[in-house]
Amino acid sequence: MAQKHTTTVVIGAGHSGLAMSYRLRERGIDHVVLERGQIADSWRHGRWDSLRLLTPNWQAELPGARYSGTDPDGYLTMPEVVDHIVDYARIASAPVVSSTAVERVSAIDGGYRVQTDAGEWHAKTVVAATGACTLPNIPALADGVPAGVRQLSPLDYRSPAMLDDGGVLVVGASASGVQLAEEIALSGRRVVISTGEHVRMPRTYRGHDIFWWMHHAGVLDERYDEVDDIVRARHVPSPQLIGSPERRELHLGTLQDHGVEVVGRLGMIRDGVALFSGGLANVTRLADLKQERLLDRFDEWALQSGRADGIPPHRPEPVTVPAQPRLKLDLVAEGISTIIWATGFTADYSWLDVPVVDRKGRVVHDGGVTEAKGLYVLGTSLLRRRRSTYINGAAQDSDDLAAHLDATLAGDSRAARVPA
Amino acid sequence: MTITETPAAEVDNGVNSDALLAARDQLREAPEAAEFVWRATSEWKSGTHSVQTIEHFDGLGTDQQHKSAYVLEGDHPAIFAGSDEAPTPVETVLAALAGCLTAGIAAVAQNRKIQLHSVTATLEGKHNILGILGGDPDVRNGFNEIDVHFDVKADATEEEIAALVAQSQKRSAVFDALTNPTTVNVSVG
Structure with missing residues (x-):
C-alpha cells in the first residue's frame, strides 16, 4: 500500500x-x-x-x-x-x-x-x-497477590454485579478509588480501602461547585512552568470527588459512614498477607491541611473580588481514621475475593x-x-x-x-x- | 547583574535548602547517583552489650565517609538482667525517629521561609515485652504503637506548624521504615 x-x-x-x-x-x-x-x-x-x-x-x-x-x-x-x-x-x-x-x-x-x-x-x-x-499503573507488589484473588483495574471494572460476593480491597483513594469503594460498599460487600497520599476537596463550597471556585479564583489557569515541582504535580492523585445529580460529598469520612474500612498505604504482600503503612493518620492530616489551604485561598479571592455573598466561610470536618488502623490483611483467610488497583494510570x-x-x-x-x-x-x-x-x-x-x-x-x- | 531584594529578616534555620532542591533536580537527571547504601558494623562485647560503629556509606556513585567514625552502643537495662551500659536498641529506634523528623521540620521550615526558635519532641514507644519473651504468641515483638509529641516555636501560625510536622513525616526515611514493611535479609558466615 x-x-x-x-x-x-x-x-x-x-x-x-x-x-x-x-x-x-x-x-x-x-x-x-x-x-x-x-x-x-x-x-x-x-x-x-x-x-x-x-x-x-x-x-x-x-x-x-x-x-x-x-x-x-x-x-x-x-x-x-x-x-x-x-x-x-x-x-x-x-x-x-x-x-x-x-x-x-x-x-x-x-x-x-x-x-x-x-x-x-x-x-x-x-x-x-x-x-x-x-494503561493502569499496577504496582510490582501485585505479583504477591494469591492465585484466586481476582485483580481488576478501573479500566476493567464495570459495576458491582461483575464481582463475587466476597470482600474487596480497593488500593488507592483518588477519585476512582473512592468512587468504586463507595459503589461496592453500597452493593453490600465488605470493602477495605488502602490510601497513601490523597487529595480531598468538597464537592460544593459556599453554594458553588468546587470547579466554579477553581475556575474563577484562577487555580485552573496556573501554568505548568509556575508550579513549584511539576514532576510531582503531574502525578498528584485526582481529587476525591464524584459527579452526582445530588452533588454529594465523597471522602474517607463518608466511606467510613458506609462501613468501608480505611487502612494505610499498601506496602507489601507477604505470604498472601497485605501489609499496610501505619502512617495513615498523617496522610489524612496532610489532605485536610491542604484542603484548608485551598479553601483559604478561595475565601481570600471571594473577599477581594467582592463575591463573598451568600454562605459565609466554613470548613469541612477533618477526617477521623482509626487510632490503630489495620496493618495486615490476610487476603484469602479474610475472604477478599477482589483487589481493585485504583493506583493511577499512565x-x-x-x-x-x-x-x-x-x-x-x-x-x-x-x-x-x-x-x-x-x-x-x-x-x-x-x-x-x-x-x-x-x-x-x-x-x-x-x-x-x-x-x-x-x-x-x-x-x-x-x-x-x-x-x- | 540583577538587583536582589534582601528581606528584612533572613530566615536561617541552618539548612541549605537551595542545595537540597538543586540536588533533587540533579538526581532526577542521574538517578543512579541517588542509590545510597547506609552501613553500620556491630560487635558483641558481653552479655546484651554490643557496640555499633558508623563511618562509611555509598552515595552519589562513590564511597562516602563521615568526618569521623560514630559509635553507638546497645544494651538492656538491669530489670532485664542487662548491664545497662547503653540504651536498649528499641530506644535508639525512637531516637532515630526523632532525629529524622526533626531534621525534616528544619528543612521544610527553611524551604517555606519559616524561622524556627525551638523544636523539642517527646517519644513513647508502646511495647508489650511478652512478645520478645515468647510469653504470648498473640503479642508482636515490636512496638504496638509509637507516640511522638512535638513542641515547635516558630514565626508561623498553628496551621503552618501543623503542616511542617505533617510534611516532615511525609518525607521521613525513618518514619517510612517504621510504618511500612521492609524486607530484611539476614545471612551468616
Missing part, C-alpha cells in the same frame, strides 16, 4: 485530538485524525457504568462549541460524554480516520513516518493526543520510536512541545496549565500548540515559541 501524505497527523480522536483538529482547520493546515477505534474510544470502553465526569457540564466546552444543554451544573454520564464528543467531531468537521491503530511513529527526513494497521502516513508534524489514562507511548521518551516511558516535553521538531503531545495531566487535566483544558492548549506548530511549519523558529 502506498503511503499517504499530509501536513499533520493527529493521533487520537478524543476531545483533545478533535480540539487540535479544529485549531488546525482554523489555520488551514492539512491534517488527518487517526483513531484506533471509534471517536471517543476510551470514553466508550475504559470506563465503569456509573461514572460521570468530575467537572460540571458548563466546563465541558470545547473550542467552537459551548455547552448548550439544559443542565449546566450537572455532570455528564459516559454515554453523554461520547455523544458530546461525537457531536463535536461533526461541528469541527474533523477528518477522522477510524479503526486505524498507530503502531509506530519514527522520524524521517523532513518529518515523521506514521505506521498503522491500515497503511502508512508521512507528515511534517505529529500531535499525540492518545490519552493520559491508557499514557502509553510504546509506539513512539522517537528519542523523546524518558526511562519511565514518559514523553519529555515543555508544555506539550517535545525536543523533536514538529512532535507534540496534548491532553495529559497539567500539560500546560492545571486546566489541561480536564476536558476544557483542550481549548487553550490546542490553540497554543497549533500556533507553535504553524510557526514551525513556516520555518520561523522565533515565532515557534509557546505563547505565555
Whole structure:
C-alpha cells in the first residue's frame, strides 16, 4: 500500500485530538485524525457504568462549541460524554480516520513516518493526543497477590454485579478509588480501602461547585512552568470527588459512614498477607491541611473580588481514621475475593520510536512541545496549565500548540515559541 | 547583574535548602547517583552489650565517609538482667525517629521561609515485652504503637506548624521504615 501524505497527523480522536483538529482547520493546515477505534474510544470502553465526569457540564466546552444543554451544573454520564464528543467531531468537521491503530511513529527526513494497521502516513508534524489514562499503573507488589484473588483495574471494572460476593480491597483513594469503594460498599460487600497520599476537596463550597471556585479564583489557569515541582504535580492523585445529580460529598469520612474500612498505604504482600503503612493518620492530616489551604485561598479571592455573598466561610470536618488502623490483611483467610488497583494510570507511548521518551516511558516535553521538531503531545495531566487535566483544558492548549506548530511549519523558529 | 531584594529578616534555620532542591533536580537527571547504601558494623562485647560503629556509606556513585567514625552502643537495662551500659536498641529506634523528623521540620521550615526558635519532641514507644519473651504468641515483638509529641516555636501560625510536622513525616526515611514493611535479609558466615 502506498503511503499517504499530509501536513499533520493527529493521533487520537478524543476531545483533545478533535480540539487540535479544529485549531488546525482554523489555520488551514492539512491534517488527518487517526483513531484506533471509534471517536471517543476510551470514553466508550475504559470506563465503569456509573461514572460521570468530575467537572460540571458548563466546563465541558470545547473550542467552537459551548455547552448548550439544559443542565449546566450537572455532570455528564459516559454515554453523554461520547455523544458530546461525537457531536463535536461533526461541528469541527474533523477528518477522522477510524479503526486505524498507530503502531509506530519514527522520524524521517523532513518529518515523521506514521505506521498503522491500515497503511502508512508521512507528515511534517505529529500531535499525540492518545490519552493520559491508557494503561493502569499496577504496582510490582501485585505479583504477591494469591492465585484466586481476582485483580481488576478501573479500566476493567464495570459495576458491582461483575464481582463475587466476597470482600474487596480497593488500593488507592483518588477519585476512582473512592468512587468504586463507595459503589461496592453500597452493593453490600465488605470493602477495605488502602490510601497513601490523597487529595480531598468538597464537592460544593459556599453554594458553588468546587470547579466554579477553581475556575474563577484562577487555580485552573496556573501554568505548568509556575508550579513549584511539576514532576510531582503531574502525578498528584485526582481529587476525591464524584459527579452526582445530588452533588454529594465523597471522602474517607463518608466511606467510613458506609462501613468501608480505611487502612494505610499498601506496602507489601507477604505470604498472601497485605501489609499496610501505619502512617495513615498523617496522610489524612496532610489532605485536610491542604484542603484548608485551598479553601483559604478561595475565601481570600471571594473577599477581594467582592463575591463573598451568600454562605459565609466554613470548613469541612477533618477526617477521623482509626487510632490503630489495620496493618495486615490476610487476603484469602479474610475472604477478599477482589483487589481493585485504583493506583493511577499512565499514557502509553510504546509506539513512539522517537528519542523523546524518558526511562519511565514518559514523553519529555515543555508544555506539550517535545525536543523533536514538529512532535507534540496534548491532553495529559497539567500539560500546560492545571486546566489541561480536564476536558476544557483542550481549548487553550490546542490553540497554543497549533500556533507553535504553524510557526514551525513556516520555518520561523522565533515565532515557534509557546505563547505565555 | 540583577538587583536582589534582601528581606528584612533572613530566615536561617541552618539548612541549605537551595542545595537540597538543586540536588533533587540533579538526581532526577542521574538517578543512579541517588542509590545510597547506609552501613553500620556491630560487635558483641558481653552479655546484651554490643557496640555499633558508623563511618562509611555509598552515595552519589562513590564511597562516602563521615568526618569521623560514630559509635553507638546497645544494651538492656538491669530489670532485664542487662548491664545497662547503653540504651536498649528499641530506644535508639525512637531516637532515630526523632532525629529524622526533626531534621525534616528544619528543612521544610527553611524551604517555606519559616524561622524556627525551638523544636523539642517527646517519644513513647508502646511495647508489650511478652512478645520478645515468647510469653504470648498473640503479642508482636515490636512496638504496638509509637507516640511522638512535638513542641515547635516558630514565626508561623498553628496551621503552618501543623503542616511542617505533617510534611516532615511525609518525607521521613525513618518514619517510612517504621510504618511500612521492609524486607530484611539476614545471612551468616
